Amino acid sequence: MRSPHVGQGSNSANVRRYNERLLLQALRRAGEASKADLARLANLTSTAVGSIITALSANGLIEVSGRRLDGQRGQPASLLRLAPRGAFAIGVRLDRTNIETVLVDFAGRMLARRSHDMLLPQPCVAQDIVQGDIREMLGMLSIGERSRVAGIGVAQPYNLGSWLRELGLPTDVFGVWNDVDFAGELGRAMALPVFSENDGNAAAIAEIFYGCGRQRADFLYLFLGPAIGGGIAIGGDCVRGLTGNAGDFAVMPVPPGRLPSAYRPSGQWDILLSRASLIALRRHLQYSGETIDSRADLEACIARDHPAVQEWLDDCIDALAPALRAALCVLDVPAVVLDADVDAGLIDTLMERLRVAVAATAPEARGTPALVRGTFGPDAGALGAATLPMFFNFSPRAGILMGAGAQNQEVSHVAL
Known part of the structure; x- marks a missing residue:
């Protein structure tokens, strides 16, 4: 195994987890790839890749997409890809003039979207809107698929009650938002891990992960x-x-x-x-x-x-x-x-x-x-929010997101 950047204190389980995420990243970037391709892209041995592929397939995270037919000798190589319905995530984008909630699959495809083009209301009203949209989206999944929801991402501007004069917005509406833990309340209500992030960072993470x-x-x-x-x-x-x-x-x-x-x-x-x-x-x-x-x-x-x-x-x-x-x-x-x-x-x-x-x-x-x-235009904010649980659970570089309520949160049925 030739995996780089593993800390000195890492045990074998942590090394395995890192390599699994590294392989998923390589497959996400390639779209589809053979076992040999993945060994080269992830800088791992064929033996290590074979073992990881077996585990990821058993967990429903990758699947065979076909065989390579390029005139090569011998048995055509199997091509692998991310299994779109191997994991799901929900993203909530809160902005001063809009609320959006989306459901995405493991391949980053948006399966459902609800948008409310409105001045951001009081936090309790926004909670009712968002929770209703999330419950509707969870109802679109089978019972088995609901167990594969990696979590909810919330993306919002920090300091929602600031710079209102420059933005021409009413102070009486937004001032209360500075003292509200919207993500924490949402997590307690929905009984799912919630990952909260600045909306600019979240949209950038969508570009890093899917764009x-x-x-x-x-x-x-x-x-x-x-x-x-x-x-x-x-x-x-x-x-x-x-x-x-x-x-x-x-x-x-x-x-x-x-x-x-x-x-x-x-x-x-x-x-x-x-x-x-x-x-x-x-x-x-x-x-x-x-x-x-x-x-x-x-x-x-x-x-x-x-x-x-x-x-x-x-x-x-x-x-x-x-x-x-x-x-x-x-x-x-x-x-x-x-x-x-x-x-x-x-x-x-x-x-x-x-x-x-x-x-x-x-x-x-x-x-x-x-x-x-x-890559994503008007969908960048909401897709960025939905990318947060995916990035935290499936990226080899997800340590930056262990904050804002996400410390030590893992989703046992999907986290690697």
């Missing part, structure tokens, strides 16, 4: 939602920082914006979410006479190239490009992944303009990283 992270180990992740979120992927893992707020682009200091719809900061500096966010776009469209009650309304204005959208884009890029260049000077990653809660052409436009603006700020002897479109 472009299968080909790239290092990147910055940006998600344009009601505010702007982000995450940092280094070595195929998510960097959380001391408080889980690493990659918190939203509060990076920027000069005040020039749009007439913008709030005036009390000091010399503003923060990025005031300018690079969908709430800033919504505010400017409303200032320009548009009625914006939903993401669909935003997309309709984007699709018809409303002049206010172009004005906001100018202001957004003017703030975002130097903030991103500053982050790149510190982290020196080869790629930036960009995604958004809406599209209608907005993501491509943002990428094109940001690529030009970031290149224009490149210091001497420094290049510009690749700008990559995100």
Whole structure:
């Protein structure tokens, strides 16, 4: 066995668990592979891989998808893949203007989704909504499949009651959220493990686990939602920082914006979410006479190239490009992944303009990283939440998630 990075205090069971997760990761990235492929990809011996495949097959986590028919001599090699219904997870995304709940399978396919486009209500009301959606989704699974639910992931902005003036939101609604353990209450009500994470980190973890992270180990992740979120992927893992707020682009200091719809900061500096966010776009469209009650309304204005959208884009890029260049000077990653809660052409436009603006700020002897479109679009937040239980239970790099109520939580019927 040639497995790297196993701590000195690891016993044989821990080594076995690590190698099982390593093989699952290799299979997830490859899509399908033979035993020989997996031995090479996971850097394990054929004997070790054979033993692990037997165990994973018995647990229903992998299955034979076919045989390789490429003209090779001898018996065609069996091809393996993740068994889609080998495990399930539920994701809950809480945002200041939306609640989403999704059910996903082991392959990352979304089996069900419930979305409530609304100003985030009081915590007790939000609990009733989420618990009702979860019970409905659990009812879609057989009794046997319910035993394979790895847990519930909750992704939400930290400090929900902060920066409300910049976002133009009522303080009386959101202030109570700073003192609520929503994930803990949800876990007690549903009797399932709950994994809680910053929404930017959760969406970045979805990219690491199911998206472009299968080909790239290092990147910055940006998600344009009601505010702007982000995450940092280094070595195929998510960097959380001391408080889980690493990659918190939203509060990076920027000069005040020039749009007439913008709030005036009390000091010399503003923060990025005031300018690079969908709430800033919504505010400017409303200032320009548009009625914006939903993401669909935003997309309709984007699709018809409303002049206010172009004005906001100018202001957004003017703030975002130097903030991103500053982050790149510190982290020196080869790629930036960009995604958004809406599209209608907005993501491509943002990428094109940001690529030009970031290149224009490149210091001497420094290049510009690749700008990559995100994989999941409006589903990134909810899918990121659902990825948390999968990542914790099935990734060889899941130690970063042992926090926010997840310490020492394992799901015996699915955890490896």
